[in-house]
Amino acid sequence: MALHSALLRGNGFYDWMTWPAQNTADLVELMAGLGLTSRVRALPVVSFLSIDVDRIDALLEEALPLDRTRFNQYLSKRVLGLGIITAGPGFGNTTALSVATLGMQRSLGQVLYSAPSHVATSKFAECLDRVSTTVTDRHNERQPSNRHTRYALVIRGYVIREELAAVSCLLARLAGGEDYCRQQLGKASNWRLHLSLAFWTLVVLGSPTVRSTRAHEAKIIGDLQAEITANPGVLHELRRVVVGGKALEEFQSEGHDLMAAKTATLELMRKILARADLLCTTLAAADKVVEYRSFKTKLAKGVSIDEAANMNRCDSVSLWGNTLLPCLLGGDPMQLPPFVGSAGEKDSSGHVIHRLAEDAAISHLDVLHAAGMPVYRLTQQLRMAEGLFDMVAKEAYPSADFTYAPSCAVGLDKFDIGHDLEKFLLGTLPRARASPTGRLSPFFVHVSGSVVEVDALTGSRRSATQVKAALKLAQDFVQTGVGARRIVILAPYSSNVALIERGLREPEFSALSAMAPVSTVDGYQGQESDIVFVVMGTSQASGPGFMANENRLTVLLSRQRCGLVIVGDIDVIPRQGPKGKDNDRFLVEVPGGQIFNAKVDMLRNIHNTLLTTGRVGYV
Known part of the structure; x- marks a missing residue:
């Protein structure tokens, strides 16, 4: 605990290393291993590869x-x-x-x-x-x-009540499947079948609605199946009915108690969970x-x-916990920071309620990284077509010495839709320049006369002109023969998302009905799509807003695999202020309501890059 506390406080390990050892023999051994004559303990070292x-x-x-x-x-x-x-x-x-x-x-x-x-x-x-x-x-x-070794038993755990309800639902209506079950659980439920406790319970019971037991399945699965088969009881009878492809109604018609079956199923879930590898x-x-x-x-x-x-x-x-359990942290310091909902809130007297809001927005990844703990960094881009990451890499990861993997070569078939987008945009929008040979580059669509409305209550922004332009472009692109499922539209503001969703319900844009759900940048972190349309929802009059936040901008402009189209106002940051100098700082509002006088270097540089390379079209 003392060592864990020292790690999290970031004040070094000297006190712990010089603390008297509890066992003299341990101290002698440590001193010999370190080649020291002073009373110093070595920091523990753990191997995550202690296998053959x-x-x-x-x-x-x-x-x-x-x-x-x-x-x-x-x-x-x-x-x-x-x-x-x-x-x-x-x-x-x-x-x-x-x-x-x-x-x-x-x-x-x-x-x-x-x-x-x-x-x-x-x-x-x-x-x-x-x-x-x-x-x-x-x-x-x-x-x-x-x-031979066995597969790891990986369980995606949801609320136990939902897991039990899902088993009952899937057994009651075998043909309904996951979609029917999710309808019964309600829209608020995040439950999914794959790898859930319900999934593994059905595997043990032999249900045809999930995959059959594999040759190298985790040992506990076979053990539980053998135990159920060998011991007459409610689970034995339930498995017999399920394996036969019959519904729960058949089980009940034979006189079996459903409550007893539910209790036994819960106990079975607990046994599976106790032996989960992950x-x-x-x-x-x-x-x-x-x-x-x-x-x-x-x-x-x-x-x-x-x-x-x-x-x-x-x-x-x-x-x-607080006992220095072995721990792995994965992430990207340039992704979205922790959300602090109370940031900027004030009481009736005008005093800030959460005075440590800025501190609360610092993650342990940031703390440990800043403390100098050893970090393993990946250096090869694997997802985006060559050229699509250049702009973000230059601004958000200037010290990263990265390369594109062979899987990012633009000549591969999987990037055909990116070439289709390039051809479509060059043929649709005037004054645009093609991507460099062997690369695909992001594209900015400037909507002249963009009008941005700001919600007086929430501060959220929406732009009907930009939304309509984005929907029209996406619609026309899909009508060239591209599948709408490979496209997603993102926006920084929830008001703009609602406006886009409303537009998609119009008959005019029916060709986009199969498109992935519209999302804010916060809701889409960790996901990606072949083609991404971004509706910025800002203008020169409204200012950059959320887009002054470099983390949010990084996430927003890095969700694509094959193509990125940014729809907005290329002049959101005036290139010169009132005295002929470049505008350097803006008053911007961040999630939570706080207002800062912030630099917008990243957004300005991205706009300048797009203008310089001729990747701006006008509508």
């Missing part, structure tokens, strides 16, 4: 060839049991953290994972399951049968759901956190 070489090789093949040696070295010797993996958007941070987390699990035991949002938690659980399957298959193909759940569930809290406090031998830059320090400590 064959498994390490199979695991590290998930990393890029140029990264494998240094990744091995980093994971093998983690001072304080702390690992930090950072990267910009599209660099494979989630996969790298998954590999490290699986190494931690194989080396130390059960691991608890969490993230700031349901989307990020589900995405990581799916990545863990996919990587575990690939690595296990790769290892087993090279080894005799007596050295539990992925939200911070709230890890704290409030009794079963998950028990896993956290009694079973977890390590914790893993993704999008850690977006998690406040109180939340991360609630997951990590």
